[in-house]
Amino acid sequence: MGHESYLLEMKSISKRFPGVQALQDVQFNVKAGEVHALMGENGAGKSTLMKCLFGIYQMDEGEIFMEGAPVQIHNPRKALDSGIAMVQQELEQIPQRNVMDNIWLGRYPRKGLFIDDAKMYEDTNKIIELFNMDIDPYAQMNHLSVSTKQMADIIKAVSYNAKVIVLDEPTSSLTEKETESLFQIIKRLKEQGSGIIYISHKLEEVMAISDRVTVLRDGRWVATERTEDITTDELIKLMVDRDLEKRFPPKDKEIGQTVLSVENLSSVYSPQIHDVSFEVRTGEILGIGGLVGAGRTELLECIFGMRTVSEGAVYAGGRNLVGSHKSCKDFGIAMVTEERRETGIFPMMDIRWNTVASSIDKDCTGMGLISLKKVEKSTQWAVDAMRIKTPTLKTLISSLSGGNQQKVLLGRCLLNEPKILLLDEPTRGIDVGAKYEIYQLMIALAKEGKAVIFVSSEMPELLGIADRILVMSNGRNAGIVDAESCTQEIIMKLAAKYL
Amino acid sequence: MKITQSKDKAEMIRSVKHFLMQYAIYLVLVAIIVTIVILEPSILSVRNATFILQQAAPKLIIALGLAGLILLGGTDLSAGRMVGIAGVICASLLQKPDYALRIFKTMAPLPIIVPLLIAIGVCVFFAMMHSMLISFFQIAPFIASLGMQMIVYGVMSLYFDGVNNSSPIGGFDTRFTKIAQGSIQMGSFRLPWIVIYALVITFFFWVLWYRTTLGRNMYAVGGNKEAAIVSGVNTKRVIILVYILAGVAYALAGFLDAGRTGSATNGLGEGYELDAIASCVVGGVSLRGGVGRISGVVTGVLIFQVLSYCLVYMDINPYIQFIIKGMIIIFATVVDTQKYIKKR
Structure with missing residues (x-):
């Protein structure tokens, strides 16, 4: 009873x-x-x-x-x-x-x-x-x-x-x-x-x-x-x-020159973004906050050439990459999407093919055929570098935990040696320990001189990992704040700015 | 000032685009038909209109049944054969008592409703089996209906072969032909009864789709099955009922179509499902499920029938007719898909 x-x-x-x-x-x-x-x-x-x-x-x-x-x-x-x-x-x-x-x-x-x-x-x-x-x-x-x-x-x-x-x-x-x-x-x-x-x-x-x-x-x-x-x-x-101080790894890194500058970016189809401008520097982690539906994912998609842009520019390496997915990839922009299961992993394939999916051209022989040896070498690199916990390289990705799946996806990006990483809710639906490891990886990548842009709905995460935070509100840039001096209240206020 | 003007213009372009998108298929078909009429003005006659309505009637009944399944997000390739089996059953049981080649020679003439009910029973039985495959085993409707198509055809052919040695069944009871071929004379216009039946059935489906819980639930299941489940809708029951209704519609169409043509073989109904699916798509019933209207189905069937009739009337090479119809189906689907593609 x-x-x-x-x-x-x-x-x-x-x-x-x-x-x-x-x-x-x-x-x-x-x-x-x-x-x-x-x-x-x-x-x-x-x-x-x-x-x-x-x-x-x-x-x-x-x-x-x-x-x-x-x-x-x-x-x-x-x-x-x-x-x-x-x-x-x-x-x-x-x-x-x-x-x-x-x-x-x-x-x-x-x-x-x-x-x-x-x-x-x-x-x-x-x-x-x-x-x-x-x-x-x-x-x-x-x-x-x-x-x-x-x-x-x-x-x-x-x-x-x-x-x-x-x-x-x-x-x-x-x-x-x-x-x-x-x-x-x-x-x-x-x-x-x-x-x-x-x-x-x-x-x-x-x-x-x-x-x-x-x-x-x-x-x-x-x-x-x-x-x-x-x-x-x-x-x-x-x-x-875990004590609050130890929730996020320390971020002692150097910030360099501007590597990406987004100017007055607006998109055509809803959910739209309007007139968003910002810059990111090498070694910097930029967080993107705001309410669900504020256009955070759409902003990343616009930068990455996955959405139709009506106005604005995305400058990187002295070129305007706006609207071209291929130029973005060639320059060295990589993205991990929010919906891991829907748009990230290939659930019926093993870790090898999931890892090399976007860099498979590099793992081919002179004849243009896929070299299993090279594929396994690349995969092994990703498994070691990302500390992916898996029994074998031939394990189905769907049998891994969310955190390890996410690490495979990060590994997939890094095989293309990107200069800029776009991560959409990188710690969504993964356990606490794995989150910490993802944070460590993000900081380590920034230390290597990459620029990291990540979207998050968790304000402590934004405040703990990012150097600066761009807050989106109703498709607009409501302001960019320094993470050091910012509070959750400030972010919430900005998030409601254009509602 | 200038900005608002360009905005208005953009808005106008968008709404024109939207209009074209919404009615593109109608515009194209009307253009084709107008061209035909200009080329062959003699086609505009009351007689031809009557023929077109008469041929369209059974197809409308089939399309109404099938549209429900498309609305659920599925399709049905077995529709034509279901019509066929109903037609063959009715034909075999409704021959003239004094007809020389009568199949059941000693059988007393049946009340007309009995063979119809038997046909409905058989079709409902197959429809229920079919719906189980979709609802409980969650098989893709395309494959499930492909399998059902073959099974129904096999069963129908066995029966046809067994009772009549594979020769066409004819010599129908006059009561039967009167129902299916009769008409009301209205001045110079002859209104076939079959058209009136089709209108009554259309009204029945109209009420069902828009005014009953089953109809709304059908839209819900087709639009977002998960949402229907979490709202407490018994989706399996909805699916089964919609299939049963389609089965009844197929049986009625088979009964009428056999009576209309005056004979039946196991070839009856072949390809009807394709015409019906095409009519639904032309009429704006989305293959993605959850979107569609009765008026669309009616318009789709009519337009498609007018076009088919015109092509035959003009004596266009039948192979070219296939090409034209195929292109129209593809065009309709392209337009339909564009409407729902997620623009990014």
């Missing part, structure tokens, strides 16, 4: 994915009328735990109790029926349909056999008013801005009148004002006796809104504390299991 006083109780939850134990014996509970924050670094298992709760993943072991009674949740329908609603980190919406069709999907109001569109419109407007928002229920989803889409998803979750509402990174692309109105809603839901599970990386938010906080680390439960009994520093320490 579950504990009577808990609205929701999860006991001894374990979940294994190929190559990684995502959750190990995790416990978690929510009381009625409280906000329980779930914290941990990327890859700690927060989203996995919630996906098990919502029936998207099937847990290997463990039990779930709602109001003391055991429940079996095999699919999202069952979760919804049990009184659990969820806003996922990656929004699941139907882009071609309108707002109200999305909100009421799976439970359309009916009049006899037919859908009652009038009631749907009315009900949608009612909750939109509750939120003090300005959305047209008939607006097509893919015509909305990222933050409006996110608000639409939150509206949807709230409209279920669920007992337990999971909010997984609900504010990642919300403005301060929108966040404020979300907090109002959360307070109202608390008063109604709902239990809220709140996942966020933003410590200030968690401290402000939550009653209790549970910390996960590497798929294990670490602690559950009352929010008022814990400080931000203690929380961070629980999350990273």
Whole structure:
């Protein structure tokens, strides 16, 4: 039996994915009328735990109790029926349909056999008013801005009148004002006796809104504390299991001449960037911060010639490389993309082919045929240089951990001996130890005189690794700050500058 | 001032581009048809219009069934053979009692609804098997329907061979031919009943697509299956129901098409699926799933039928007709794909 006083109780939850134990014996509970924050670094298992709760993943072991009674949740329908609603980190919406069709999907109001569109419109407007928002229920989803889409998803979750509402990174692309109105809603839901599970990386938010906080680390439960009994520093320490000073390697390196200068860069297709200018010097690490959807990835893609540029220039080595992917590669720009699984690795191939994928021309014989010997030599170099932990060179890349996959991708870039590295969320979804190693590699590369530009959603990472930070806001450069003298508050302010 | 002007101009160019993109295929087809009419003005007659509508009717019914599957993000290569098996079953059970070559000589004349229901039953059975492959085993619709196409053809041919030694089934009961070939005389215009059936079925599908939960869920599954799942939609059930509906549509089309042509062989329905898929694509039902309208399907079928009829009427070499139709399908798909390509 579950504990009577808990609205929701999860006991001894374990979940294994190929190559990684995502959750190990995790416990978690929510009381009625409280906000329980779930914290941990990327890859700690927060989203996995919630996906098990919502029936998207099937847990290997463990039990779930709602109001003391055991429940079996095999699919999202069952979760919804049990009184659990969820806003996922990656929004699941139907882009071609309108707002109200999305909100009421799976439970359309009916009049006899037919859908009652009038009631749907009315009900949608009612909750939109509750939120003090300005959305047209008939607006097509893919015509909305990222933050409006996110608000639409939150509206949807709230409209279920669920007992337990999971909010997984609900504010990642919300403005301060929108966040404020979300907090109002959360307070109202608390008063109604709902239990809220709140996942966020933003410590200030968690401290402000939550009653209790549970910390996960590497798929294990670490602690559950009352929010008022814990400080931000203690929380961070629980999350990273390392003293703050030792979270980032020291960066003692020399910064040289300007190697890349971007001037008034604007792009054509949405999400657009407008009039972005900056310079990077050899040996420098430039961080790019801002909200999700602010145009950070798009900026890298514009520089790398992967997006249509309407105006502006990208000068490197005395030439304007703008718009040409090939000139960029020839000059020595390399990029590691954000979506490792989607646009990085070739999951069905082994480490060798993943490593040499972009430099295979160098591993050919005089006849133009691929030389296995050269391929293995290149791969071995990458494995040694990046400290990739793998049983053999012929191991499938998909059986490696996220961190090691990322190192393979870095190795792939470095085989082309780049002068400038573009890294999009290089530590996303990898464990803490591996993160540290990636930081070390980034700093080591900068020391060799390469310029590193990296996008990150984690502000401590920006502040700890970068020399300077460019903050994007709504597709524009909101300002470039020195990491030494900067704080998270300054970055947040800049991120909201053009909203 | 100048900036705003150039902005307005850019905006205008964009909206013109958008318009062309949206209606390119219609514009091209209308241009072709206008050219044909100029070359051969005699084609503009009430008689020809009646023929075109009569031929288009069964194809519209097939296309409406198939459009649901395309909307789910799939396709169906077995549609033509499903139409065929329904046609052969109805033909074999609805011959004149006094017809010399009657297959079931001793059988009393059946009420017309019985063979139709048997045909619907058979088609629904195959459609359900087909939908299991898609929903539970998650096979690519192209391959699943290719396999189903062969199986249905084999079963139909075995039956055809077994009951009638592979000779065409004819001599239909007049009640049957009346239903499929009859018409209402309206002054000089003859409105075939089959067109009216097609309109009723179109209305049924219109209500289903736009006004029922199944219809909305169909758009959801085709648009983003994951989103449908996390919203609690039973996607497997949606897929199975849409396939069953398609099966019923194929059976009705087979029944009518056999009656319309007055005879049936195991070749009935061959290639119909390609015409239907082409009509859907021409009518803007996206092969990527989640986008499409009934009005588009109707327009697509009509335009395609007008074009086919004109080409035959002008006595164009049939091989050239193939080339023209192939080019139109490719053009329609190119336009459709361009609309949804992610511009970077």
